[in-house]
Amino acid sequence: MRPDTTPVSLAADLLRHADSDAVMVRVLPADGAPATEHTYRELIGAALTLAGRLRTLADDHGRAPRVGLIADNSPEWVVADLALLFASAVEIPVPTAFTAQQAASLLADADLCLVDTAGGRALERWTQEAGTPVLGHDRPVTPIDLQALPATAPPGPQDRTVPAQDTVVKVIHTSGTTSAPKGVRIRRHGLDALLTSLRSRTGTAIFERYLSIVPLSLLIEQVAGLYMPFLAGGSVTFLPPGTALVGTAADAGPRMLTLLHRARPTALVVPPTMAALFLALCDERPDEDTTARHLRIFGHPGPVFIACGGAPVPAEVLERLHTYGITVHEGYGLSENSSVVSWNVPGEVRFGTVGRPLDHVEARIDQDGELLIRSTSLFAGYTREDPSSVTVDTGGWLHTGDLATLDDDGYLRITGRRKSLVITAGGRNLSPEWIEARYRELGFLREAAVVAEGLTQVHGLFVVETGLDHTAARRRIEEFGRIRLSDIERVRVIHLMSADDPDYLRLFTVTGRPRRDTVRAHVLSGRPPAAAPTRIKETA
Numbered sequence: 216m217r218p219d220t221t222p223v224s225l226a227a228d229l230l231r232h233a234d235s236d237a238v239m240v241r242v243l244p245a246d247g248a249p250a251t252e253h254t255y256r257e258l259i260g261a262a263l264t265l266a267g268r269l270r271t272l273a274d275d276h277g278r279a280p281r282v283g284l285i286a287d288n289s290p291e292w293v294v295a296d297l298a299l300l301f302a303s304a305v306e307i308p309v310p311t312a313f314t315a316q317q318a319a320s321l322l323a324d325a326d327l328c329l330v331d332t333a334g335g336r337a338l339e340r341w342t343q344e345a346g347t348p349v350l351g352h353d354r355p356v357t358p359i360d361l362q363a364l365p366a367t368a369p370p371g372p373q374d375r376t377v378p379a380q381d382t383v384v385k386v387i388h389t390s391g392t393t394s395a396p397k398g399v400r401i402r403r404h405g406l407d408a409l410l411t412s413l414r415s416r417t418g419t420a421i422f423e424r425y426l427s428i429v430p431l432s433l434l435i436e437q438v439a440g441l442y443m444p445f446l447a448g449g450s451v452t453f454l455p456p457g458t459a460l461v462g463t464a465a466d467a468g469p470r471m472l473t474l475l476h477r478a479r480p481t482a483l484v485v486p487p488t489m490a491a492l493f494l495a496l497c498d499e500r501p502d503e504d505t506t507a508r509h510l511r512i513f514g515h516p517g518p519v520f521i522a523c524g525g526a527p528v529p530a531e532v533l534e535r536l537h538t539y540g541i542t543v544h545e546g547y548g549l550s551e552n553s554s555v556v557s558w559n560v561p562g563e564v565r566f567g568t569v570g571r572p573l574d575h576v577e578a579r580i581d582q583d584g585e586l587l588i589r590s591t592s593l594f595a596g597y598t599r600e601d602p603s604s605v606t607v608d609t610g611g612w613l614h615t616g617d618l619a620t621l622d623d624d625g626y627l628r629i630t631g632r633r634k635s636l637v638i639t640a641g642g643r644n645l646s647p648e649w650i651e652a653r654y655r656e657l658g659f660l661r662e663a664a665v666v667a668e669g670l671t672q673v674h675g676l677f678v679v680e681t682g683l684d685h686t687a688a689r690r691r692i693e694e695f696g697r698i699r700l701s702d703i704e705r706v707r708v709i710h711l712m713s714a715d716d717p718d719y720l721r722l723f724t725v726t727g728r729p730r731r732d733t734v735r736a737h738v739l740s741g742r743p744p745a746a747a748p749t750r751i752k753e754t755a
Contacts, residue, residue, distance in 0.1 A: 330356055426478040544558065569628070651664060
């Protein structure tokens with residue numbers, strides 16, 4: 216891998232592909248037929264047409280328009296995202312899995328919305344849920360219609376002009392202490408700095424054929440799933456329309472595995488629970504050689520860059536996968552840093568760490584063990600403040616709220632959240648993240664959340680596979696705790712939830728992080744458990 220240290224100017228670099236007939240986007244059909252393909256010429260041309268219309272709106276407002284983007288992972292999402300970037304508009308991506316209250320909070324300052332078919336359905340659902348339009352009656356909703364956005368002429372010099380000044384180009388949602396998410400303002404130059412550093416560290420060849428399985432409303436998926444492949448002239452593959460993305464349903468991960476072979480990816484970003492699913496696939500045929508295993512799982516014999524973040528994966532799971540020839544590269548990021556802070560990359564992996572900070576990022580640990588970072592990709596503030604907001608001190612250091620260590624080689628290890636540390640009724644300190652990571656070694660668990668603050672016993676909410684017998688699951692969890700955790704850390708009160716429970720999205724974020732206050736209220740409410748399914752399955 217040869218590093219590319221050429222500075223990135225995202226909009227300008229993407230426009231250099233405007234005349235290319237290479238495949239930019241593939242969409243897998245549900246029936247197993249060949250994928251639908253869209254070229255750079257087609258999609259960038261459509262984006263430039265839409266950008267021209269958005270510039271007219273900017274002239275009317277006298278400022279950059281603020282535009283909500285409500286869409287599933289689709290070619291329409293790509294066209295809208297690029298159009299907003301080319302037009303220097305402020306993009307506000309809204310997950311279609313949000314509630315009406317969450318969507319209304321993000322869209323409060325939007326001038327209009329761009330939607331695909333799924334986005335239109337989400338708006339209708341939110342209106343029914345709230346009893347009133349979440350966008351307001353006076354602000355337009357514009358469908359993204361690829362058929363109506365052909366490039367009328369090759370892009371001219373005026374279309375390829377990219378503003379030199381630094382501006383806010385995105386408002387990315389991040390959870391806070393209430394049900395209304397706060398928005399993180401992302402800068403154009405901050406995004407360029409991040410991509411420059413990331414490309415230098417990872418190269419571009421590994422992003423030749425990216426598979427997108429988590430929502431594009433997440434900034435990391437935009438960075439890794441769109442911009443890194445497109446800067447390399449590669450492609451992104453989307454799942455069949457209507458397929459639940461990982462993070463939008465607890466049981467989406469297992470269903471995703473059947474599509475990997477068809478997509479033939481060279482790179483993808485996965486949430487932590489997918490690591491256990493990959494391990495289960497490998498354990499099915501432990502004597503299989505690496506080439507045959509890659510062909511069976513990924514549809515080709517070559518390497519696959521699998522990146523993971525959001526919560527720790529047990530080092531034992533990563534090491535076992537590595538012996539099978541499948542390496543999961545853990546990383547760490549914050550929306551407040553335009554996503555990635557550090558990343559394990561091919562050839563420089565240290566399991567149990569989240570890699571070394573990117574070249575444009577400085578990191579240090581303060582006297583209380585908190586990670587502080589300083590970089591050229593830091594955000595431009597929040598749309599509203601919240602007790603969970605991070606702060607930037609007068610020296611430019613962002614106080615992440617994460618507890619961490621740095622080893623002598625510069626590898627970063629995240630040990631927990633400063634605000635998540637809990638003290639039990641017995642006066643013992645616990646890190647919920649560490650305990651949850653241990654329990655996730657059980658392959659049938661989709662998510663885990665620990666509640667212990669001020670309690671005499673540690674409670675645990677465990678999301679298990681749909682159809683799994685709850686009695687068998689409870690027995691496996693109890694056995695695991697007795698063997699693998701101390702008396703202090705072990706979950707004593709087990710709460711089970713099936714992966715298809717509608718409360719899942721209320722209790723966990725799109726990236727699988729528990730909404731801790733909501734989880735605490737849920738497990739301590741005395742709500743009776745759901746009826747246990749009859750199928751018994753005890754394999755980890």
